[in-house]
Amino acid sequence: MKDHRLITLLALFVIILAGASMVHPLEAKTVSSDNLVLGNPSGAVASSSYPTNYLIQRNQYALSYHRDNGIANWVSWHLDSGDIGSASRSDFQSDSSLPSGWYRVATGDYSGSGYDRGHMTPSGDRTSSSSDNQPTFFMTNIIPQAPDNNQGPWVDLETYARELVSAGNELYMITGGAGSRGTIANGKVRIPNSTWKIIVVLSQGSNDLSRISNNTRVIAINMPNVQGIRDNDWRDYLTTVDALESLTGYNFLSNVSTSIQSVIEARIDGSTTPVPTAVPTSVSNPTATPVRTATPPPSTGCSSTRLFFSEYVEGSGSNKALELYNNTGASVSLSGYSIQLYANGATNATSSVNLSGSLANGATYVIANASASSSLLNLANITNGVANFNGNDALVLTYNGAVVDSFGQVGNDPGINGWGGLTSDRTLRRKASIASGDTNRSDSFSPSSAWDAYSSDTFSGLGSHSVSCQ
Secondary structure (H helix, E strand, C coil), rough: CCHHHHHHHHHHHHHHHHHHHCCCCCCCCHHHHCCCCCCCCCCCCCCCCCCCCEEEEEEEEEEEECCCEEEEEEEEEEECCCCCCCCCCCCECCCCCCCCCCCCCCCCHHHCCEEEEEEECCCCHHCCCHHEEEEHHHHHHHHCHHHHHHHHHHHHHHHHHHHHHCEEEEEEEECCCCCCCCCCCCCEEECEEEEEEEEEECCCCCCCCCCCCCCCCEEEEEECCCCCCCCCHHHEECCHHHHHHHHHCCCCCCCCCCHHHHHHCEEECCCEEECCCCCCCCCCCCCCCCCCCCCCCCCCCCCCCCCCCHHHHECCCEEEEEECCCCCCCEEEEEEEEEEHHHHCCCCEEEEEEEEEEEECCCCEEEEECCCCCCHHHCCCCCCCHHHHHHHHHEEEEEEEEEEEEECCCCCCCCCCCCHHHHCCEEECCCCCCCCCCCCCCCCCCHHHEEEEEEECCCCCCCCCCCCCC
């Protein structure tokens, strides 16, 4: 009789343990299929026939690789509590999985460049085991990051994301770099002009895609890839998913219903209102994390009210581009900004483009001709027909219809050599002492007073600019 009672007690103990296990499941760990639950932003394909949009999928992340840029277009991954443990950091190494014949970026390619080997999927997000951590050190998961970006607000945001997981959430993240500040490794690796990230926050659960609603928290960041921001808060660079889509051309969260996308992609970190035209110096919004202005880089001795033209490229063939610079001291929505082209002395615009998205403080925005050379197109944020000008054509930048900058003189055709003999077959870069635009589109134009001239097809300055007028 005692034996039967003992067996019964043991059986009950096993049932209780099993029930406890059902109530408290083992921590989940990300697998390959989790990383693209929200969609493939660029429609990347795992075929060497797509060298600029090549899909790589691992348990640790999925990414679209650009062979000619030597970095990923974007990296997407899921983060759960089971992904975080105590494994040590691994060593950087080339990605041997790339197709035969493709250049494989080496860790030494960053040596002496002044840029950190910046993780897209962080090492700290994959510490459950050494085998899980190592793939985060493949150079396909690395981009050149300014040390103050990488070691400052960027790493703070990574830490905050893991704190969200520790608080009982799971995350879906997508990140990458936009624009260009030039290259390292003899042109083999592009330096992004800014680094961006999207974080979708869900409480722990299952059927994640179906649980995304109009109330789901989405954090979107666009951070200038520059020095001088180490002590800034990552919240200084809050933006919207819509703005990042305009910036990159990608379709984020494409597997989410379009009606929900329209709501959550237009908000700044949970706010009920769209991104403002210009981020004010202080924001009071009880439903959202406060949006604060970014501190200008130390080299900036003065600020401007609006964006202005910072570089003009009128090169051979269709090598034509314009660069805008944000020196306002805050992230700015591009909505309301427009560029008009006045060809051959016209007094009415012959072409125009309305801009969209947002631009971080200290960042640039490049508009190029769609038929430009690949070396110029790789530096562009967008292509548009307004960049189909010649040296005798005037260009005007407006904000809500008001002129905020102009290049050339509207209504005047200076002839084949352009204004001052400097605007045809040349690159012009705004002098560092100039901190605001020329708001009189009809005044005489002498480029040498405000612009430095460079030889034809000089693209090395596109993607970066600075102002110092102290």
